Amino acid sequence: MKYVDLRSDTVTQPTPDMRRAMAEAEVGDDVYLDDPTILELERLAAATLGKEAALFVPTGTMGNQLAIMTHTRRGDEIIAGANSHIVVHEVGAAAILSGVSTRTVSNPNDYIYPHDVRGALRSDDIHEPPTRLLCLENALSNGRVMPIDLMMRLYATAKDAGLMVHLDGARIFNAAASLGVAARDLAACADSVMFCVSKGLCAPVGSLLCGSREFVARARKNRKILGGGMRQAGVLAAAGIIAVERMTKRLHEDHENARYLAKLMAELPYMELDPESVEINMVFFTVTKPGFDSDLFVDFMFQNGVKITGAQSESEAGPVFRFVTNNDVTPYDIDYVARLLHEYLE
Numbered sequence: 001m002k003y004v005d006l007r008s009d010t011v012t013q014p015t016p017d018m019r020r021a022m023a024e025a026e027v028g029d030d031v032y033l034d035d036p037t038i039l040e041l042e043r044l045a046a047a048t049l050g051k052e053a054a055l056f057v058p059t060g061t062m063g064n065q066l067a068i069m070t071h072t073r074r075g076d077e078i079i080a081g082a083n084s085h086i087v088v089h090e091v092g093a094a095a096i097l098s099g100v101s102t103r104t105v106s107n108p109n110d111y112i113y114p115h116d117v118r119g120a121l122r123s124d125d126i127h128e129p130p131t132r133l134l135c136l137e138n139a140l141s142n143g144r145v146m147p148i149d150l151m152m153r154l155y156a157t158a159k160d161a162g163l164m165v166h167l168d169g170a171r172i173f174n175a176a177a178s179l180g181v182a183a184r185d186l187a188a189c190a191d192s193v194m195f196c197v198s199k200g201l202c203a204p205v206g207s208l209l210c211g212s213r214e215f216v217a218r219a220r221k222n223r224k225i226l227g228g229g230m231r232q233a234g235v236l237a238a239a240g241i242i243a244v245e246r247m248t249k250r251l252h253e254d255h256e257n258a259r260y261l262a263k264l265m266a267e268l269p270y271m272e273l274d275p276e277s278v279e280i281n282m283v284f285f286t287v288t289k290p291g292f293d294s295d296l297f298v299d300f301m302f303q304n305g306v307k308i309t310g311a312q313s314e315s316e317a318g319p320v321f322r323f324v325t326n327n328d329v330t331p332y333d334i335d336y337v338a339r340l341l342h343e344y345l346e
Contacts, residue, residue, distance in 0.1 A: 009200035009326040018239040027234035037234030045208040050184035053216035063194035063209040074099030076132035082106035114157040139175040143282030151189035167193040174280040201243035254281035257325040264338035
């Protein structure tokens with residue numbers, strides 16, 4: 001049975017071209033820096049984001065944590081959004097791996113503003129940890145996109161305060177497509193940036209951490225500390241090259257499908273969502289039906305060929321869910337999902 005999978009854009013299958021490229025990839029030993037396909041992907045990633053160098057890593061979490069390890073020293077403090085991936089979804093790794101504390105910023109839209117950064121800075125008082133790094137995110141975990149002018153102002157504020165800036169750009173190409181800018185324009189607002197080739201870009205594994213040559217050289221050693229040194233990883237990088245060169249150019253289709261899905265869902269009973277809030281490929285919605293059982297809902301959808309995650313959170317109005325469109329979800333699939341939702345809610 002073929003399922004419509006709306007759990008995330010990490011669930012995409014490698015394209016036929018990716019599978020062929022992986023099978024035919026020229027490989028070496030990446031720890032010895034002689035895997036030509038890895039080197040090509042790293043060169044491509046750096047050039048695409050306007051940075052001097054890049055490092056291939058297995059996961060986005062490792063990329064973010066390597067950035068923190070490389071930018072900071074034990075006892076430092078970082079600034080990050082309270083609902084950001086680094087804070088919520090990376091298992092407290094910054095404290096465990098880098099020995100840093102995190103000062104979080106919380107706003108209703110999950111943006112960080114220059115006054116938030118200035119307000120979070122520590123003083124030189126002996127009792128306070130030194131503030132070292134500002135961690136930004138674009139696209140945001142809530143499916144929204146931070147405007148580029150705000151990112152530019154944040155970067156300037158951080159530089160005035162002597163901070164380094166890291167951008168969790170797991171979906172930077174989605175953010176760029178939504179804003180109508182190049183990904184390198186967003187990356188210019190940070191000293192380092194991580195992006196995933198396995199989120200929405202269909203590669204099976206991998207992320208890239210980009211920055212200066214000196215930064216990437218130190219991050220490479222830290223990657224070895226974390227056990228991230230890889231051997232004939234060119235079989236993975238081959239798919240990553242196609243992801244960057246081709247799949248980044250079709251993300252607007254996922255965005256259009258998400259808006260189409262949101263439009264259909266907004267017409268259903270007991271469904272609370274704002275189609276205008278859909279900026280990338282994520283649709284967040286609240287089910288307001290009295291007595292609604294989230295577990296039964298997930299089971300019903302699965303039994304009818306649709307994979308979804310459970311409620312992301314609970315609001316006063318009801319449970320909040322997230323649907324994510326991706327390369328393997330078609331408009332026909334979306335029509336089917338909408339009919340299924342109508343059947344269940346009625």
